[in-house]
Amino acid sequence: MSETNKLNRRRVVADLLADRGDLLVVTGLGSPTYDCAAAGDHPLNFYLWGAMGSSLTVGLGLALAQPKRRVLVLTGDGEILMGLGAIATVAVKKPHNLAIGVIDNEHYGETGMQRTHTGSGVDLAGIATMSGFAKAVTVRETAGLGDAFTMLRSAPGPVLAVFKVAAEKDPLVLPTWDGPALKLRFREALLGTKTAA
Amino acid sequence: MSAPTLETSRREQGVAERGRYQDWPDQIFQKLQEADIRHVAYVPDAGHSRLIRLCHDAAHMKTTVLTTEEEGIGLIAGAWLGGERGVLLMQSSGVGNCINTLSLAKVCGFPLLMLVTMRGEWGEINPWQVPMGQITADNLRLAGATVYEVREPADAAPAVEAAGRIAFNGGLTAAVLLSQRMLGTKLFKD
Secondary structure, X not given: OHXXXXXXXXXXXXXXXXXXXXXXXXEOOOHHHHHHHHOOOOOOEEEOOOOOOOHHHHHHHHHHHOOOOOEEEEEEHHHHHHOOHHHHHHHHHOOOOXXXXXXXXOEEOOOOOEEOHHHHOOOHHHHHHHHOOOEEEEEOOHHHHHHXXXXXXXXXXXXXXXXXXXXXXXXXXXXXXXXXHHHHHHHHHHHOHHHHO | OOOOOHHHHHHHHHHHHHHHOOOHXXXXXXXXXXXXXXXXXXXXXXXXXXXXXXXXXOOOOEEEEOOOOHHHHHHHHHHHHOOOEEEEEEEHHHHHHHOOOHHHHHHHOOOEEEEEEOOOOOOOOOHHHHHHHHHHHHHHHHOOOEEEEEOOHXXXXXXXXXXXXXXXXXXXXXXXXXXXXXXXXXXXXO
């Protein structure tokens, strides 16, 4: 439970995205979007600022359209809980290039730190495993981070890692929320300027 | 026997016309191919069953079954980010599930083509379908969609073509509603 969660979310995300290469990243609304921006803005980051529960499905559509590129969804426990059925949909589609990192602080960080179900024992990695993911793990200690990063970056998907992080408020690092701008720069960086518009 | 009146001959002509367009799902499928749709996401409906089979059989189309309709909005936005066009099929009850997620398509200008088979709209015998069926078109319009309400089989494919053009050329949400008059009524009989 949260009292014992020690991982620092900003450090986890910064280390995961270090040397990201040509990784495509989709973030769930709230703190994962800020964590990702804090690690360094990038045209191949697509930040969700709303549509709660949609990060997995945006990542799935992208991964199926771009089977040669690695796609990483970074989201929070509250966001993924709102679209829990999407874990089943991803599991059934079996995208080999899709990885999901859940930054799990067991709280709704945007709305006053109310508890989410993961703080009451709901096991997201267990749900992913039993749904048919290739692999899913929960990481509580820094010692487990390296293997989880390797899995998210290169293991055959779909894979999911839950990072149990401390429920702390980090300084806000806000990327743009201009939706058309985020969409266009992502498509330009991925597809080239001719097909982007 | 008296000669057919003008009215009966018109009626017969109408019946013949309807018969000619009874393969409207095939005609919609043709329009989806012409629009280069590569991803078909759906929560099934009996009214879409033929179109769904055609899409499953098309080698160049991916098909994804959703647990709830709003998953399709994210999926098709992601496909567009990756350079692919998609379409979302659902029953009118599913439109209610989509409302907040439609903001993703609207705020980013993602093209979103939705084909919606109606329940609770014409000859429905299950009253539980009526509340959502009666507010489907208004809800879509309130959420920013351009809505094409189709009552005649002959209008189905042209409406899909028009809606697809609006969606993909304009980065807009366009929904084609297919009336229960075309689909028939679920009778709850073996």
